[in-house]
Amino acid sequence: xKQAIGVIDSGVGGLTVASELIRQLPKESVIxxxxxxxxxxxxxxxxxxxxxxxxxxxxxxxxxxKMLVVACNxxxxxxxxxxxxxxxxxxxxxxxxxxxxxxxxxxxAEIGVIGTExxxxxxxxxxxxxxxxxAIEVYDLACPRFVPLVEKGIVSGEEAYxxxxxxxxxxxxxxxxxxxILGCTHYPMIKELIQEAxxxxxxxxxxxxxxxxxxxxxxxxxxxxYQGNESPEYQFYATGDVxxxxxxxxxxxxxxIDEVEQVVLGG
Amino acid sequence: xKQAIGVIDSGVGGLTVASELIRQLPKESVIxxxxxxxxxxxxxxxxxxxxxxxxxxxxxxxxxxKMLVVACNxxxxxxxxxxxxxxxxxxxxxxxxxxxxxxxxxxxAEIGVIGTExxxxxxxxxxxxxxxxxAIEVYDLACPRFVPLVEKGIVSGEEAYxxxxxxxxxxxxxxxxxxxILGCTHYPMIKELIQEAxxxxxxxxxxxxxxxxxxxxxxxxxxxxYQGNESPEYQFYATGDVxxxxxxxxxxxxxxIDEVEQVVLGG
Numbered sequence: 466x467k468q469a470i471g472v473i474d475s476g477v478g479g480l481t482v483a484s485e486l487i488r489q490l491p492k493e494s495v496i497x498x499x500x501x502x503x504x505x506x507x508x509x510x511x512x513x514x515x516x517x518x519x520x521x522x523x524x525x526x527x528x529x530x531k532m533l534v535v536a537c538n539x540x541x542x543x544x545x546x547x548x549x550x551x552x553x554x555x556x557x558x559x560x561x562x563x564x565x566x567x568x569x570x571x572x573x574a575e576i577g578v579i580g581t582e583x584x585x586x587x588x589x590x591x592x593x594x595x596x597x598x599x600a601i602e603v604y605d606l607a608c609p610r611f612v613p614l615v616e617k618g619i620v621s622g623e624e625a626y627x628x629x630x631x632x633x634x635x636x637x638x639x640x641x642x643x644x645x646i647l648g649c650t651h652y653p654m655i656k657e658l659i660q661e662a663x664x665x666x667x668x669x670x671x672x673x674x675x676x677x678x679x680x681x682x683x684x685x686x687x688x689x690x691y692q693g694n695e696s697p698e699y700q701f702y703a704t705g706d707v708x709x710x711x712x713x714x715x716x717x718x719x720x721x722i723d724e725v726e727q728v729v730l731g732g
Numbered sequence: 733x734k735q736a737i738g739v740i741d742s743g744v745g746g747l748t749v750a751s752e753l754i755r756q757l758p759k760e761s762v763i764x765x766x767x768x769x770x771x772x773x774x775x776x777x778x779x780x781x782x783x784x785x786x787x788x789x790x791x792x793x794x795x796x797x798k799m800l801v802v803a804c805n806x807x808x809x810x811x812x813x814x815x816x817x818x819x820x821x822x823x824x825x826x827x828x829x830x831x832x833x834x835x836x837x838x839x840x841a842e843i844g845v846i847g848t849e850x851x852x853x854x855x856x857x858x859x860x861x862x863x864x865x866x867a868i869e870v871y872d873l874a875c876p877r878f879v880p881l882v883e884k885g886i887v888s889g890e891e892a893y894x895x896x897x898x899x900x901x902x903x904x905x906x907x908x909x910x911x912x913i914l915g916c917t918h919y920p921m922i923k924e925l926i927q928e929a930x931x932x933x934x935x936x937x938x939x940x941x942x943x944x945x946x947x948x949x950x951x952x953x954x955x956x957x958y959q960g961n962e963s964p965e966y967q968f969y970a971t972g973d974v975x976x977x978x979x980x981x982x983x984x985x986x987x988x989i990d991e992v993e994q995v996v997l998g999g
Binding site: 489490491492549555557561562565566568569596597598599600674675677678679681682683685686688690692 | 757758822824829832835863941944945946957
């Protein structure tokens with residue numbers, strides 16, 4: 466079997482990244498592991514997140530992946546450097562690609578970031594942006610209402626728009642902000658509402674799209690893009706309820722997912 | 733001195749790439765070599781382009797660059813694989829970043845490419861796009877009038893718009909084309925005219941911006957982003973008239989370039 470791109474996430478959010486990998490790299494196979502049983506990682510201690518992440522990584526290494534995508538903001542913040550140091554395959558996280566795309570896009574150097582409480586309070590996006598350009602002004606905002614909305618499937622209509630619009634009000638005072646990073650893998654599901662609330666002068670950057678783009682960059686750079694004629698395969702594993710996962714995956718990926726395998730990690 | 737990013741080009745076109753490197757990576761130093769005396773490379777035989785490119789590469793390797801950017805479409809098409817194979821530092825070309833950004837942006841998978849006669853007839857963009865996704869429909873068009881316009885400084889006003897609009901007519905029949913790649917490093921200087929001629933439904937992708945983005949991706953991936961507090965330095969070398977180069981560089985980079993050094997390449 467051809468080598469796949471491995472994607473790990475604390476749950477279903479990383480499916481927006483997998484969806485973009487499938488769209489932008491249609492020759493590549495993808496194996497996805499969602500640790501839905503122990504989701505969310507945000508409130509967990511750092512050591513626990515590192516341990517759970519490694520359990521998913523070992524599971525995928527046994528399946529001979531050629532690249533690892535850490536499609537979880539919390540896991541990226543806590544494990545990216547260590548994974549890059551210890552693994553022989555390339556590792557890409559979800560924070561840096563979105564940050565870089567924002568820098569490319571922004572001509573005012575005033576950039577907004579929205580995410581969960583955990584991601585925003587970690588300061589990971591601010592650090593990444595400032596590491597590249599200290600002069601960038603970053604406006605960040607935690608949006609704790611968004612993940613529950615998306616997980617309940619309320620991704621369009623008046624109720625969803627109201628919630629999104631209300632939440633984003635604090636960002637509207639920054640007239641020079643021309644770019645907004647969706648710093649949570651759930652948010653691409655409500656990207657249109659966010660765009661509508663922010664208005665046409667703000668470009669909304671989806672980390673899923675940008676992560677897939679950088680996976681492509683690094684695969685090509687390492688001469689590891691798949692060149693053959695075999696069809697791609699997509700495999701999904703979850704630590705929690707596989708039927709729930711299958712339903713969400715079919716909806717988010719906009720294609721019928723026939724099988725999700727149960728996986729037991731840890732202990 | 734801190735290690736710089738080296739940029740090579742057949743002439744002045746690559747300054748749009750240098751300009752984006754300076755904007756997106758303001759901590760990094762840049763050394764630019766323009767082979768203005770032997771410009772353009774497009775009509776030259778492959779072996780000659782390879783030889784000239786290596787002459788610039790050796791010149792920069794002596795200056796201890798940490799990364800090489802081949803900011804010339806012709807040189808990228810002929811030398812990228814060989815340079816990557818033989819050099820120990822990372823090498824980025826201008827074709828792949830634009831192609832990848834177009835794939836990320838396009839939701840119809842119908843993509844336009846404009847460039848010089850040489851670039852379009854080489855098929856390099858079509859090959860790169862199809863290598864990643866065979867299903868992409870590519871519409872390419874050579875625009876031989878654009879480089880002379882830019883080099884004469886006719887980058888706005890009615891005459892320039894007329895020329896751009898007339899030239900792009902053949903692409904307007906493709907209603908599903910949602911993305912257009914500027915496959916020539918001169919074209920960002922007339923990006924606004926091209927955008928106006930194509931209308932608001934087409935996203936115009938500038939290879940300069942996207943190349944700088946991928947330089948950032950690969951420097952971060954290789955842990956080579958500059959982390960210190962020294963100010964960046966910018967050095968410019970040209971094989972042809974240094975005063976002409978200095979004037980164009982000051983204009984394109986929108987900053988005063990005080991000195992351009994003469995360099996003699998080749999036997």
